[in-house]
Amino acid sequence: xSTPQTAPRGPxxxxxxxxxxxxxxxxxxxxxxxxxxxxNCYSPYPIPGAWEAMGHxxxxxxxxxxxxxVGCFAGFGFITxxxxxDYPWNIGGRPLFSWPAFIPPTFETTILFAGLTAAIVGAxxxxxxxxxxxxxxxxxxxxxxxxxxxFLVIEADDPQFELARTEEFLRGLxxxxxxxxxx
Amino acid sequence: MTTVSDAAGTRPPLGKPDxxxxxxxxxxxxxxxxxxxxxxxxxxxxxxxxxxxxxLSIGFLALTWLLVKGVGIWGINIPVAWGWAIxxxxxxxxxxxxxxxxxxxxxxxxxxxRTSINRFAEAMTLFAVACAGxxxxxxxxxxxxxxWMLPYPNTMQIWPQFRSPLIWDVFAVSTYAxxxxxxxxxxxxxxxxxxxxxxxxxxxxxxxxxxxLGWRGAADHxxxxxxxxxxxxxxxxxxVLSVHSVVSLDFAVAQVPGWxxxxxxxxxxxxxxxxxxxxxxxxxxxxxxxFGLHAYITQRHLENMGKVMLTTGLIxxxxxxxxxxxxxxxxxxxxxxxxxxxxxxxxxxxxGMLMLCNVAVPQLLWFKRFRTSAFWLFLVSxxxxxxMWLERFVxxxxxxxxxxxxxxxxxxxxxxxDWAVFLGTIGLFASLIxxxxxxxxxxxxxxxxxxxxxGKSVGEH
Numbered sequence: 119x120s121t122p123q124t125a126p127r128g129p130x131x132x133x134x135x136x137x138x139x140x141x142x143x144x145x146x147x148x149x150x151x152x153x154x155x156x157x158n159c160y161s162p163y164p165i166p167g168a169w170e171a172m173g174h175x176x177x178x179x180x181x182x183x184x185x186x187x188v189g190c191f192a193g194f195g196f197i198t199x200x201x202x203x204d205y206p207w208n209i210g211g212r213p214l215f216s217w218p219a220f221i222p223p224t225f226e227t228t229i230l231f232a233g234l235t236a237a238i239v240g241a242x243x244x245x246x247x248x249x250x251x252x253x254x255x256x257x258x259x260x261x262x263x264x265x266x267x268x269f270l271v272i273e274a275d276d277p278q279f280e281l282a283r284t285e286e287f288l289r290g291l292x293x294x295x296x297x298x299x300x301x
Numbered sequence: 302m303t304t305v306s307d308a309a310g311t312r313p314p315l316g317k318p319d320x321x322x323x324x325x326x327x328x329x330x331x332x333x334x335x336x337x338x339x340x341x342x343x344x345x346x347x348x349x350x351x352x353x354x355x356x357l358s359i360g361f362l363a364l365t366w367l368l369v370k371g372v373g374i375w376g377i378n379i380p381v382a383w384g385w386a387i388x389x390x391x392x393x394x395x396x397x398x399x400x401x402x403x404x405x406x407x408x409x410x411x412x413x414x415r416t417s418i419n420r421f422a423e424a425m426t427l428f429a430v431a432c433a434g435x436x437x438x439x440x441x442x443x444x445x446x447x448x449w450m451l452p453y454p455n456t457m458q459i460w461p462q463f464r465s466p467l468i469w470d471v472f473a474v475s476t477y478a479x480x481x482x483x484x485x486x487x488x489x490x491x492x493x494x495x496x497x498x499x500x501x502x503x504x505x506x507x508x509x510x511x512x513x514l515g516w517r518g519a520a521d522h523x524x525x526x527x528x529x530x531x532x533x534x535x536x537x538x539x540x541v542l543s544v545h546s547v548v549s550l551d552f553a554v555a556q557v558p559g560w561x562x563x564x565x566x567x568x569x570x571x572x573x574x575x576x577x578x579x580x581x582x583x584x585x586x587x588x589x590x591x592f593g594l595h596a597y598i599t600q601r602h603l604e605n606m607g608k609v610m611l612t613t614g615l616i617x618x619x620x621x622x623x624x625x626x627x628x629x630x631x632x633x634x635x636x637x638x639x640x641x642x643x644x645x646x647x648x649x650x651x652x653g654m655l656m657l658c659n660v661a662v663p664q665l666l667w668f669k670r671f672r673t674s675a676f677w678l679f680l681v682s683x684x685x686x687x688x689m690w691l692e693r694f695v696x697x698x699x700x701x702x703x704x705x706x707x708x709x710x711x712x713x714x715x716x717x718x719d720w721a722v723f724l725g726t727i728g729l730f731a732s733l734i735x736x737x738x739x740x741x742x743x744x745x746x747x748x749x750x751x752x753x754x755x756g757k758s759v760g761e762h
Contacts, residue, residue: 139754146520162327162495163751164523178528186536200452200460207462219464222547226472226540230479233536237483240529241490245522248514255517261498263518264491266327266750 130253130301131157131273132284134293135262142268143167145291149272152287156276160254160269178240182232185239189231193224256300271299321417322596327750330597334746335499337592338739345591346739353731360725363718364439372442374718381701381713386440388693389723391548392576393433393730394474395569395689398541399577400426401481404488405537414605416748417597420492421588422581423485424743428733429580430478432726437470439722466550473547480540484533490516491526491747545573552696558639559700562627568620572689575613575659578606579685584734586679588743597744600673607672610685614663617692621660635705643699647712651695658688 136142139161146159146168159168197220201207206214242248254260254271263269270293272284281298288296367374377384400422407415438447450471452461461468493513500506516522549569552560582603589598628640644652662684671677703710737743 159520160518161520161523162331162518163491163747163754164527165520168520169524176525176528178525179532182529182532182536196452197463201463205458205460209464216464222466222469222543222550223463223472225543226469226476229536229540229543230476233476233480233483233533233540236529236532236536237487240532241487241526242514244525245519247516247522250515252515252517254519260517264495264498264516265331 128274128301129281129298130256131271131276131279131299132281132288133254133257133269133271133297133299134288134291135259135295136268136270136291136293139165139268141292142270145270145288145293148291149270149287153278154272154276154284156273156279158271158273160260160263160271162264162266162268165268177244178236181239181244182236185235186228186232190224190228192231193227194220196227197223253299253301257297259295267294321749321752322599325596325749325753327754330749330753331495331499331746333594333596334742334744334749335496338496338742339499339501342739343591346735350732350735353728353735356724356728357732358725358728359721360728363721363725364435366718367439367722368444372440374716375722376713376715376719377440378711378713380704380709380711381698383440383697383701384713385715385719385723386436388690388697389726390433390436390440391569391693392690393429393436393726394477394548395545395573395576396580397426397429397433397477397481397577398545398570398573399581400424400429401477401484401537401541402574402577403581404484405534405541408531408534409538412605413752414602416752417594417744418581418585418602418606419748420485420488420745421585421738421743422577423481423488424737424741425577425580425584425734426481427478427485428730428737429577430474430481431733432730434474434478435726435729436722466547466554469547470551473544477540477544480533480537484537487526487530487533488745489741490514491518492742492745494518495746496742542570545570552700557700557704558633558635559624559643559696562624564620564623564627568617568623571613571616571620572692575610575617575685576689578610578613579682579689582606582610582678582682583686586675586682588738590675592738594744597749603675603678604669604672607666607678607681610681611663611666611672614659614666614685618660621656638703639700642703643695646699646703648695648699648702651691652699655688655691655695658684659692662688 134145136145142159142161143165146157149157159165161168194217198215198217201216201220202214208214254263254269257263257269259267260269270288270291272279272288274281278284285296285298372386375384375386377386403415403422404419408419438444441447450461450468461471463469490513493509494516497506497509497513500509546566546569549565553562553565555561585598585606586603589595625640628636631637643649663681665671665677665681671681698713702713
């Protein structure tokens, strides 16, 4: 599985494995207080407080709002174009631009566009997914991250990062294990 | 900046003792639920799938014959041109609605008990919508041209009539199918990652891995994910209400006595939820028993579903009363005759059975004894399943068979091919359900893990 590399690279970061979710939150908080910025928590389910500890902001609501607005105007515009301009159909002299009748399908296109944006952009693309591999998958016990263990990774491109010192710092947080993550 | 402890404390504790069995941990949840998929194939499962597939085959046979001969093999004719195809369409789409209600509306209302049943209910929605979709498509008579309902640039240089509820229906049902699918799939992504990590065979690891899209449970991912999931729930909520409203407008916009009523949208939505919860109970009670999931689908879940059924059942009963009253109060001779005919005409026994199944029997749910008994809930659900089908029969057939002109009255009866197609869709639904519970985690591991761990993490703050 190993690919030959031209130059030796440093580690991706250092990981600490915890048995309890509260330990993870405390560790992330402690790391932030110690000045670390480039880090991430990995857990089997969303942990309240984990992302606050890293100061992350989500752009999902804005993106979904834009998706919904686009869907609304696209739907209403398209229906109006077909019913009024491209294929006007006189039914008993009733007005061609009978906009109240266009509202139900416009509503559906609004939901469709917003929902697809939420799923495809919000839950997947904004997270950089799909992705075939990531260095954290190289952590020996990382399959537990989707089951019952909690991981804090301090990444090597953090300005404060120094392999030995960061390992020492993480060991002080009562983890089960601290190891370097291969690149 | 808020401290982590404060941020964690803003959430109310999710876990309540009776929504999950005592002593459940994230690991036990993962093991039990992935164990249903990775464990041995039960003998009953093979027989059940074989039975379901047998029914499905009857459906294939009937639809093949339908394609050869045309829709004339069904009982539909003038004046009752809608018949079982539309009855079954409305019945199935209604059943689907409970899935969205459980997963979306109860999420927004912070009803934590939904957690262990939402995945399954969403799957039920998808499969019910798949069954529903078959009927109008085959009812068109030339299903290979059903794409004509969609707006696409064509050589005929025409566009669909967007003022018609039937086209609204195409948009509502297809949007509903797509959004239900992505909502279900987004909910599955972290669980697929767990399945990937639990897999022992490389082929399974790869298969689950591809569908998990490389999910690794990072905190920023979870944050985006929760936001997206909540927004999908928020979007699904008005969507599900709109779908059955639009379905009811297929009827209500027509002038036929018995259809032309403003009560239809809310009454149809309540009926849909009613039917859907009955179907969730029909499926959940045996499933819980067969896979030993009592720790996750507790007495409390069953009781709450019984309460929702009672409430929506009362709204439906109000709808029936309202129809009777409006027929009387309108002073319209056709409306009045429709109601007399509906209750005492040639199909009076259908109306009588409807009252028994949908109004009388569910009153048992007022009593805690019945609400907390899996057996009784199952029994009442069967009455509701049948009752909701009868309701659509009464609406479609008794309204159409005697409308304005006596010269155009007629009778309707289903043929064996109507039965065969209906049984076929039951087979399709059951086959999909059985395959689903065998190859995918039927309960949301992520959310159950959250509940099982919540007590601990909140307690320490």
